[in-house]
Amino acid sequence: MVKLERIGDLVLSIPAIHSIKKKFPESKLTIIVNSYTQEVIKNDPNIDSVIVYNRNISVRDKIKFIKALRNERFDLAIDLTTRDFFFLPALIIYLTNAKIKIGLDNLGRGFLFDVRVNPPPNPMHLSQEVLNIVSSLGIEAEEIRPKLFVSNNDREYIKRFLKELDVREDRLLVVIHPGGHFKTQRWKEDGYAGVSDYLIKRYGACVFFIGDERDKEVMRRILSLTEEKPFDLVGKLSLGKVMALISVSHLFIGNNSGPLHIATALSIPTISFLGPTPEERWHPLGDRNIVFKKDLPCIPCELGYCLRNDFGCMQEIGVQEVIEAIDSIFSKE
Numbered sequence: 001m002v003k004l005e006r007i008g009d010l011v012l013s014i015p016a017i018h019s020i021k022k023k024f025p026e027s028k029l030t031i032i033v034n035s036y037t038q039e040v041i042k043n044d045p046n047i048d049s050v051i052v053y054n055r056n057i058s059v060r061d062k063i064k065f066i067k068a069l070r071n072e073r074f075d076l077a078i079d080l081t082t083r084d085f086f087f088l089p090a091l092i093i094y095l096t097n098a099k100i101k102i103g104l105d106n107l108g109r110g111f112l113f114d115v116r117v118n119p120p121p122n123p124m125h126l127s128q129e130v131l132n133i134v135s136s137l138g139i140e141a142e143e144i145r146p147k148l149f150v151s152n153n154d155r156e157y158i159k160r161f162l163k164e165l166d167v168r169e170d171r172l173l174v175v176i177h178p179g180g181h182f183k184t185q186r187w188k189e190d191g192y193a194g195v196s197d198y199l200i201k202r203y204g205a206c207v208f209f210i211g212d213e214r215d216k217e218v219m220r221r222i223l224s225l226t227e228e229k230p231f232d233l234v235g236k237l238s239l240g241k242v243m244a245l246i247s248v249s250h251l252f253i254g255n256n257s258g259p260l261h262i263a264t265a266l267s268i269p270t271i272s273f274l275g276p277t278p279e280e281r282w283h284p285l286g287d288r289n290i291v292f293k294k295d296l297p298c299i300p301c302e303l304g305y306c307l308r309n310d311f312g313c314m315q316e317i318g319v320q321e322v323i324e325a326i327d328s329i330f331s332k333e
Contacts, residue, residue: 002032002089003080004053006181007239007258008282009126010037011265013080014044014146016130019139020078021046030072032092039239040262043149053092069096079103079113082129102136123280145285146265154244162248165206165231172205172330175246175263176230177254178222179215182304185255187273187292187314189218193225194319195253195326200228203330208233208249210242210259251329253322256282264289271325275313276300290325292317 001017003010010033021029030049031041038052053065069092077098081089087109093101094112103109105116117133124132127144167173176196180186192209199205207230209219219234237245243262246252252263252270256277263270264284272284274293278300283291293299294313 001030001078001080002092003037004032004034004089005081005083005086007037007040008256008261009082010040011146011148011258011261012125012127012285013130014041014148014265015127015141015144016080016134016139017041017044018046018147019131019141020134020137023137023139030074032069032089036239039243040148042240043151045149066092066095072096074098076100077102078134079109080130080133082126082133102133104133123278125283125285126281127285129281146261148243148262148265150244150247150266151240154238154240155247157241158244158248161245167206172199172203172251173245173249174199174205174207174251174253175249175259176207176209177211177252177257177259178209178218179211179234180255180257184276184304184311184314185257186218187255187275187317188311189222190225191317191319191322192253193222195322196222196226196230197228198319198323199326200230207231208245210234210237210245251326253326256284260284269329271322271329273314273317276302278302288329290329292322292325 003013028048030051031047032051032053035052035054038050041047042050074096077093077096079089079093090103090109090112093103100115101113102115103113104119106119110116115136117136120129120132131141176192178186178192196207199207209230209232211219211234213235215234219232223232246263246268247266249268252268254260255273260270260272264286269288270284271290274291276299294316296313298308299313
C-alpha cells in the first residue's frame, strides 16, 4: 500500500488498512509513507513492514528504491490516495510490478492500475473514501473510526516528562494545536490565548501547546497575548511523543489537521474549528467532538487563501462560545 499524503490523511486511512489485514490475516502487509508520518503507524500490529519514501533523494537512489520494491514481489499493491493532484503514489504502485494493482481512476491515473476504482459521485468522509478503494476486494469495514497504537517508549517518556513538571495525576491536561497547513485553517491567535488563560485560571489545567517547527512564530505571538503561561512544546516533541501526550490528556483543542484526527482516534474529547474545510469530508469521528464553523456563502472553499481577505470563517468564532464548549465538556467528566 502507498499513502504519501499528510498526517490526517494517514490516520483516516487506518480503518481501510486494518480491514485489509482482517481480510487477508496471513498476508505480509507493507505500507509506504512519508518520513514525517511514519510514527502514526510504526507500532500498529496490523502492519508488518513500513517503508519510508524520501522525496529529496537523488534519481539514482530513487531507482534503487524502486528496484527494492520490485524485489519484494508483491502480489497486490493498493494506492490509498484520495487527493486528485497526487500522481506519484500511482506511479510507485505501477513500478512495483505487483501482480494486481488497485487505485482510484481519477485525473488520468487509471491506466496505471489493473483494478480501477471510480471516485465517489458525492462527497463523503475521507475515511469512507479510502474504504471505497479497498471495497473492490470485497472488503467491508465494521468501523470507519481509526484506532491508533502508541509505543510504550513514548508513553513512558511522557509519564516521566509530566513527573518532572510535578504534574499531579488529578490535574486536568489540555493539548492545544494552533497550527494548520494553510493560514485559512487556523483559528485566531488571540482566541487561543484567551482559551488557554481560561483553562488555567478556571480549572487549574496544565495547557500544552504542540506543533512543528513551522508553528513557532504562531506560538510566539500567542504567548505574547497570554496572561497565564502555558507549556510551549511547539517543535520540541516527535510525533510519537505528541501522540502519547494526547493519549493522556482530557481535552484536545485545535484546527482541523492531523493532531485533531489523532485525538479522535485515541478517544479524546475535542473542540475544533472547521473553517474552509468541507464538513462532510473532514469532520472528526466519534461522539465527543464539538466543531465550530460559520455558514458563510463562500464556505467550503478549500483554499489556502481567503477570497474575502478577512478570514471570516475563523475570525467570527468567538472566545466565549469556545469557553462555553469547554465548560460543557468538563461538566460531563
